[in-house]
Amino acid sequence: EIVMTQSPATLSVSPGERATLSCRASQSVSSNLAWYQQKPGQAPRLLIYGASTRATGIPARFSGSGSGTEFTLTISSLQSDDFAVYYCQQYNDWPPSFGQGTKLEIK
């Protein structure tokens, strides 16, 4: 099974600033990487698939990059609605696997 490792576990950023979240795969997943946002008490929401393609309705301030084993989710100018937990997920190999999450909190 491919192990996904996210860093940092918690990221403190001020509104309006940029946030950079990292995700590393234990072996190459090509560009078969998705990012999700989850707010307390809510289901995850798909943000990015194919490592860099925004899902329908996702604002342009969210961007994804990377391939192989190293991936990044960047939120260019944080809004209050963006503070949540973010998960990466690989879908290159079975079984699909998630990172442990990065909690983005207000500084």
Next chain:
Amino acid sequence: EVQLVESGGGLVKPGGSLRLSCAASGFPFSTYSMNWVRQAPGKGLEWVSSISSRSSYIFYADSVQGRFTISRDNAKNSLYLQMNSLRAEDTAVYYCAGSQLVPVDWFDPWGQGTLVTVSS
């Protein structure tokens, strides 16, 4: 509006059984593969099981293989998860989620989840 609504969660004793349901609307359910993903309290996401659009292909995580059974009824736009021999470690919120492919793909859309608690 795209909607997935889970039901059937609750409190069950270890060794017991439970059947979860997921009702879909607002998208072509019969053309989507469907999945169950769970989240233990305060923990991350764990894929549980997948079923292809016509039920031709079914996959399970090792942790539930032989105990859980996924099924679907396209005529009723519904997905199911029969859970037997439940253990304390099965305690989680169970989400149904759609995907385009099995056995691996990204997950979208998602339901709001139903809580399963396994405790004596």
